[in-house]
Amino acid sequence: MAGARAAAHLGATARQGAGVLGPRTRAAARLENIARSVDFVTEGVPRAAADQARAVPHTKPETLRPTGTA
16 A cells, blocks of 8 residues: 555656646646556555455465475
8 A cells, every 4th residue: 555655646746747847848748647647546556455355255265285296
């Protein structure tokens, strides 16, 4: 989850930079696109982690085989 927070901070920083550069510059457009991409990923990571956590109780443990057998 620390990674998601760091990504959210990156998105906020990119948006702030876009505001500093002005809305009509190409650099600001690139920063805004970075912020949107980071937002998209940041929203999906916690959801995917929660889905994986919910799936854990329903998975069956793998059958262990002795070493050296196929």
